[in-house]
Amino acid sequence: MPDEHARTASPQPRVIAHRGASGHRPEHSRAAYDLAVTLGADAIEPDLVVSRDGVLVLRHENEISGTTDIASRPEFRDRRTTKRVDGQRVTGWFTEDLTWEELRTLRVRERLPALRPASAAYDGSGGILRFADLLALLDAAPRPVGLVAEVKHATFFAEQGLPLDELVDAVLGEAGWRSDPRLTFESFEKQVLLDLRARGTGGRSVYLMERRGAAADERARHGSAAPTYAAERTDAGLAGLASRFDGISVDLSTLMAGVDSVAVGDDREVRSGLVERAHAAGLTVFTWTLRAENRFLPAPLRRDGDLAAHGDWARWFTSVMRTGVDGVFADQPDLALAARSMLR
Numbered sequence: 333m334p335d336e337h338a339r340t341a342s343p344q345p346r347v348i349a350h351r352g353a354s355g356h357r358p359e360h361s362r363a364a365y366d367l368a369v370t371l372g373a374d375a376i377e378p379d380l381v382v383s384r385d386g387v388l389v390l391r392h393e394n395e396i397s398g399t400t401d402i403a404s405r406p407e408f409r410d411r412r413t414t415k416r417v418d419g420q421r422v423t424g425w426f427t428e429d430l431t432w433e434e435l436r437t438l439r440v441r442e443r444l445p446a447l448r449p450a451s452a453a454y455d456g457s458g459g460i461l462r463f464a465d466l467l468a469l470l471d472a473a474p475r476p477v478g479l480v481a482e483v484k485h486a487t488f489f490a491e492q493g494l495p496l497d498e499l500v501d502a503v504l505g506e507a508g509w510r511s512d513p514r515l516t517f518e519s520f521e522k523q524v525l526l527d528l529r530a531r532g533t534g535g536r537s538v539y540l541m542e543r544r545g546a547a548a549d550e551r552a553r554h555g556s557a558a559p560t561y562a563a564e565r566t567d568a569g570l571a572g573l574a575s576r577f578d579g580i581s582v583d584l585s586t587l588m589a590g591v592d593s594v595a596v597g598d599d600r601e602v603r604s605g606l607v608e609r610a611h612a613a614g615l616t617v618f619t620w621t622l623r624a625e626n627r628f629l630p631a632p633l634r635r636d637g638d639l640a641a642h643g644d645w646a647r648w649f650t651s652v653m654r655t656g657v658d659g660v661f662a663d664q665p666d667l668a669l670a671a672r673s674m675l676r
Contacts, residue, residue, distance in 0.1 A: 344675060346659040347668040348480050349373035350621050351392060355663035357451055358442045359399065360390040361458045365469055368477075373665040375478030375516070378466055381485065382494045387432035388463035388503055392443075394485060397424040400438040401456065408434070417488050418548040428492055435460050447625055447640045463500070467507040470514070478514045480618075480659075482540070486524035487549045497527035510534050518581055518618075521549040525577060536578040538618060541565065543586045565606065570613040579616035579658070582606065587619045587655060604655035611656070620661035622649050622668050650674050 352364025353371055360378060368376050381394040394417065397403045402411075402425045411430065414423040427435060438460055442452035463481075470477050486496045500517075504510045515535030519525050525537040541561040550558035563569055565586075573580060591604050610617045624645035626634040633644040645664075649671035652660060662668035 344672055345653050345657050346374040346478070347372075347665050347672060348375045348377050348478075348618070348659055348661045349665040350377050350661040350663050351379065352376060353663075353665055355448065355451070355623060355625075355667075357454050358440045358458070359392060360461065361440045361454070362461060362465075362469070363454055363458055365461075365466060368665055369469075369473045369475075371666040372669055373477065373662075375480050375514070375659075376466070376470070377480045377482060377518075377661055378463065379482045379484050380463055380496065380500065381427045382489055382496065382499060383427055383432045383435055384429060385431045386494060386499055387435075388496075388499055389427055389432070389435060390461045390463060390466060391427060392484075394427045394488075395422050395424040396427060396438070396460075399443050400440055400460065402438055405438070418485060419551065428489065428494060432462070447627055449640075463503050464507060467503070467509055471507075476514060478516065479509075479512075480516045480518060480538070480661075483517060483519040483521075483524050483528075485548070486519060486521050487552050497524050497531060497533075500528060501531045501533045504533060516578075521547050522576070523549045536616075537576075538579040538581050538616070539573055539577045540581045541586070543583055567609060567613070570610055570615060574614040577615070579618060580610055581618035581620060581659075581661075584619055584621070584652065587617075587657065588652070591651075591655060602651050602654035604657070607656045616658040617656075618659040618661065619652060619655075619657050622652065622660050622662040622664070622671075624664050624667050646671055646674065 349368030351359035353367040354364050357364035357367055365376055378390045379392045380388050381391050382388055402408050411425050436459055439456040440458050441455040442448055445452035470479060483496050489496050509515060511534040516538060517525055517528055517535050518538040518540050520540040546558040546560045564573060587604055587606060591602055607617050624642040626641055626643040627639040629643040629648055633648050635643040645667055649668055653672060653675055660668055
């Protein structure tokens, strides 16, 4: 059931550093996490995947050729393969095919080097981190910093004999985090969130929703009859979710599709029908992802013609925040914090 925190809309949204300060440093690197803390983010979002020997590691996907140097490492050449993950055919190198001792030899790199050359300058300067490493980093931080941990591909990993709910709970227990009030879990699948709660693992639970399609665990269970994300955003769907989860998290295109305002960036209050309906059901609402580069901004807010240059991010960020959303994921948490200060 939603707790009291979930029933009350935040007067100003939490700024959650998306994969660390990933607009400034390679995502999920120690440098990105350290910088997010230094810049003042309210919380940090890691993505949890797993090694062959059951070690939880921090990568956006279990396929890691775009964010590490594994493709250039001859000793791992024979590990390249093709798999079907959550219904999608993916080719590359996968965390579940390597042990932690092998993964720890890899160096991280910027996923978008053409758009973020300054971040790419840090390529090779760090290695893959474990979930336990991030918990220790947050424990050593000079101020309390929240954790919004995304559990990835739970159904897929369970089929490989790697139950993420069990592994996550064990790491949290060893680190003394099982009941830490800073903790939130999110996933695009319902069952792993329910399994974590059934284990007595603390923290709030947030159901991630794509604009289209259906959850992988629901597709595995119900096939073509699986409830769609869109159906789950109806009033009846939201009421059902509120009986099991504390919040939902939607992409920006879903959030802003229902906005009631004269124009994006209008200084007046921007209202979102989805936020209002979710709040009425007792759910908090997060949205993803705020990014300052022209490539990720609405066309009217792009500047200078260069996709890598920063456009009118302040207008976009403040418009999103004025919807009443409770939390925003941001690649540049410093800019999101600056935008939040403009709301006062």
